[in-house]
Amino acid sequence: MTFDRRIFNFAAGPATLPEEVLKQAADEMLNWQGLGTSVMEISHRSKEFMAVYEETLQDLRTLMNIPDSYEILLLQGGGLGQNAAIPMNLMPLAKYGPKADFIVTGVWSEKSFKEAQKYGTANLAATSAAERFNTIPSRSTWKLSSDAAYVHYCANETIGGVEIFSVPQTGDVPVVCDMSSHILSRPVDVSQYGVIYAGAQKNIGPAGLTIVIVREDLIGQTIAGTPTMFDYKIHADNDSMYNTPATYGIYMAGLVFKWLKAKGGLAAMEKINIEKSALLYDYLDASDFYHSPIALENRSRMNIPFTLKDAALDEAFLKQAQETGLLQLKGHKLVGGMRASIYNAMPIEGVKALIEFMKSFAIANA
Numbered sequence: 001m002t003f004d005r006r007i008f009n010f011a012a013g014p015a016t017l018p019e020e021v022l023k024q025a026a027d028e029m030l031n032w033q034g035l036g037t038s039v040m041e042i043s044h045r046s047k048e049f050m051a052v053y054e055e056t057l058q059d060l061r062t063l064m065n066i067p068d069s070y071e072i073l074l075l076q077g078g079g080l081g082q083n084a085a086i087p088m089n090l091m092p093l094a095k096y097g098p099k100a101d102f103i104v105t106g107v108w109s110e111k112s113f114k115e116a117q118k119y120g121t122a123n124l125a126a127t128s129a130a131e132r133f134n135t136i137p138s139r140s141t142w143k144l145s146s147d148a149a150y151v152h153y154c155a156n157e158t159i160g161g162v163e164i165f166s167v168p169q170t171g172d173v174p175v176v177c178d179m180s181s182h183i184l185s186r187p188v189d190v191s192q193y194g195v196i197y198a199g200a201q202k203n204i205g206p207a208g209l210t211i212v213i214v215r216e217d218l219i220g221q222t223i224a225g226t227p228t229m230f231d232y233k234i235h236a237d238n239d240s241m242y243n244t245p246a247t248y249g250i251y252m253a254g255l256v257f258k259w260l261k262a263k264g265g266l267a268a269m270e271k272i273n274i275e276k277s278a279l280l281y282d283y284l285d286a287s288d289f290y291h292s293p294i295a296l297e298n299r300s301r302m303n304i305p306f307t308l309k310d311a312a313l314d315e316a317f318l319k320q321a322q323e324t325g326l327l328q329l330k331g332h333k334l335v336g337g338m339r340a341s342i343y344n345a346m347p348i349e350g351v352k353a354l355i356e357f358m359k360s361f362a363i364a365n366a
């Protein structure tokens with residue numbers, strides 16, 4: 001299938017990017033800043049690229065209101081790389097030997113929990129596995145340990161579609177959050193976290209860039225054998241240029257940050273994200289044909305899984321959606337059904353077009 005226009009892309013990541021950003025990147029591709037070359041062909045240490053790098057960091061700091069006592073590292077290796085880097089850098093801070101607590105609410109936090117077991121004691125403080133990850137275990141059931149180096153959770157489970165909206169209160173124990181799939185979708189109070197990390201390919205830019213926001217006092221110790229490339233201190237001391245950073249990803253992230261600022265920042269994004277997700281959830285709840293399996297209070301604003309009343313219709317739904325210009329709605333293979341990922345860059349018109357299609361499909365297949 002080919003299109004002569006831009007379609008609505010509901011992919012979970014790599015995901016849709018703002019059209020204005022893509023147009024600017026296209027316009028600048030062959031001759032960036034009058035240099036007669038693209039941005040990805042120049043040295044990461046050139047003064048032109050360094051200016052982009054500094055501005056990108058500053059714009060992220062402004063957007064998220066990141067205090068000066070936090071380092072922003074622009075790394076590679078994805079969210080899954082951080083599943084190893086975080087225990088390697090933080091577990092030595094535990095009182096009596098390497099240890100951390102994990103809140104497991106879906107596929108991604110479960111991966112974090114499992115990876116951490118290689119580096120120390122990973123305590124399963126809470127899990128919603130028995131509820132098929134359709135809900136968040138209530139706070140009163142969490143078995144946090146007082147001697148953990150940190151508590152890890154994933155605030156938005158991209159596959160299951162559950163989101164945790166308030167920061168866990170853990171006393172002196174730093175909170176580590178995987179924000180891969182909701183970073184920049186709403187304001188967060190960075191000062192309540194020890195580490196925030198996210199792969200860029202959902203709400204930030206192309207795949208290949210990983211953002212780590214880490215409180216300075218947590219940097220410096222690593223477990224024996226930590227690869228140099230996973231040592232936060234090395235990256236912090238070298239302004240994320242110990243090795244060649246993902247320069248094009250940083251440039252694109254910079255354009256997205258400027259786009260977000262022009263849109264009114266994260267408070268404005270939250271408002272529109274509430275509006276977009278409510279449109280779809282309200283329709284799902286009113287329909288006998290479609291169903292959302294997620295507990296009301298834990299519904300993600302970014303990733304919305306849903307099922308059809310008869311799974312035998314799934315294939316026809318996806319085929320007709322694609323013909324209508326609504327792409328990548330297939331649910332993750334672990335949960336089946338459909339999933340609409342509606343990150344910052346998905347315009348409200350895309351959500352409305354999806355609902356219109358869903359209505360007509362339901363009528364035709366009633």
Ligand code: PMP
Nearest residue numbers: 078079080108158178180181199
């Ligand atoms: N965490 C979350 C919440 C994710 O959605 C993903 C990827 N879909 C990851 C971690 C893994 O990220 P990466 O593929 O960048 O390693």
